[in-house]
Amino acid sequence: MTESTISAPRRGVPIWAQIIIWVFLVGLLAIVAVGLSRAQQGTVQPGQVIDNFTLPIYSGYEWDGKSEINIEELRGKVVVINFWASWCKPCEQEATELQTAWKEYEPSGKVVFLGVDYVDTEPEARVYLKKFRVSYPNGPDLATRISQYFRIKGVPETYFVDKNGVLQNVQIGPFTSIDQIRAQIDPLLK
Amino acid sequence: MRSSRITFYALLLALILAGLWTNSASTQGPTPTDDEVNRIAKQLYCPVCESTPLDVCPTEACRHWRDLIRTMLAESKSETEIKQYFVEQYGARVLAEPPNRLISYLVPTVAILLGAFMLLRGFQKWIKPSMMESNLENSKREAKPFQDVYIAKLEEELKKRK
Numbered sequence: 001m002t003e004s005t006i007s008a009p010r011r012g013v014p015i016w017a018q019i020i021i022w023v024f025l026v027g028l029l030a031i032v033a034v035g036l037s038r039a040q041q042g043t044v045q046p047g048q049v050i051d052n053f054t055l056p057i058y059s060g061y062e063w064d065g066k067s068e069i070n071i072e073e074l075r076g077k078v079v080v081i082n083f084w085a086s087w088c089k090p091c092e093q094e095a096t097e098l099q100t101a102w103k104e105y106e107p108s109g110k111v112v113f114l115g116v117d118y119v120d121t122e123p124e125a126r127v128y129l130k131k132f133r134v135s136y137p138n139g140p141d142l143a144t145r146i147s148q149y150f151r152i153k154g155v156p157e158t159y160f161v162d163k164n165g166v167l168q169n170v171q172i173g174p175f176t177s178i179d180q181i182r183a184q185i186d187p188l189l190k
Numbered sequence: 191m192r193s194s195r196i197t198f199y200a201l202l203l204a205l206i207l208a209g210l211w212t213n214s215a216s217t218q219g220p221t222p223t224d225d226e227v228n229r230i231a232k233q234l235y236c237p238v239c240e241s242t243p244l245d246v247c248p249t250e251a252c253r254h255w256r257d258l259i260r261t262m263l264a265e266s267k268s269e270t271e272i273k274q275y276f277v278e279q280y281g282a283r284v285l286a287e288p289p290n291r292l293i294s295y296l297v298p299t300v301a302i303l304l305g306a307f308m309l310l311r312g313f314q315k316w317i318k319p320s321m322m323e324s325n326l327e328n329s330k331r332e333a334k335p336f337q338d339v340y341i342a343k344l345e346e347e348l349k350k351r352k
Contacts, residue, residue: 013311021304021307021308024300024301024304025304028301085251086254087238087249087250087251087254119236119237119238119251119280120251120254121254121255121257121258123257123258123261124254124257140279142278142279143277143278143279143280143281143282144237144280144281144283145281
């Protein structure tokens with residue numbers, strides 16, 4: 001008699017459905033949090049080991065006969081990674097300085113310059129390279145993978161990687177003189 | 191005899207040149223109009239100028255992109271081929287609409303449905319709190335005699351142990 005008076009507990013959302021909903025929500029929040037933190041981060045910071053990436057090279061701009069370069073193959077050398085684009089006017093300010101610096105360091109074989117062409121079209125890029133007589137390896141940033149890895153904020157930006165593959169310096173904006181480039185490279189050669 | 195041979199070679203040369211010209215003209219195709227270029231351009235976004243479709247973007251980078259579309263159209267490339275090229279070069283984020291992947295549509299749909307379901311549950315609880323409270327009171331009141339029997343039994347057991 002007494003037992004029959006107890007009303008059955010009201011059934012809510014099944015436990016498995018609650019778990020799925022919460023896992024989904026937490027996952028969604030985690031994705032938003034990661035996205036926001038990435039957006040607030042600046043460029044890759046000095047001291048970080050640069051992960052391997054592959055840069056396809058425009059024909060005529062190969063290095064050591066290679067049509068694509070893996071950054072890990074360049075361990076033991078100082079690597080100067082310059083992001084540029086043919087539509088970028090500030091890039092033109094430093095193009096001659098970079099090429100002069102490349103000609104200065106190329107014979108030693110201890111320094112490699114890499115030009116990463118950001119969101120550009122190949123015909124225009126070739127016109128730019130020819131105009132400034134650039135001869136160091138250059139190639140497109142396919143699917144913007146490299147620029148996304150470095151979290152660049154614009155062009156030009158230049159990254160100096162030491163012999164151990166560790167990022168040492170970052171130059172945001174154009175170089176104004178060749179001495180500025182030397183000042184970044186020379187300490188890494190010691 | 192000699193003049194007829196010269197005429198023959200001249201005709202042959204003219205035919206070859208005409209053939210070459212026709213061939214090059216057919217592969218090049220007519221110059222695409224701005225409308226044709228913009229029809230594809232409005233489906234693309236340049237990563238440099240966020241939130242501005244390529245067909246109306248005034249920057250130098252976007253002008254280069256439109257020129258490239260024009261060149262590719264002149265080479266008789268299809269719309270799909272051109273968009274595919276841009277995705278390979280600059281990533282899927284250049285597309286105005288996400289690629290037709292199941293996940294692109296499934297995740298937002300599931301998220302909206304889940305959100306709607308949770309809102310509905312929340313509103314149900316919010317709108318009828320008094321009704322729920324009275325239900326709870328009733329159930330408590332009804333459950334009391336049942337609980338009392340058990341409590342009495344428990345107390346009796348405890349007394350026996352003492």
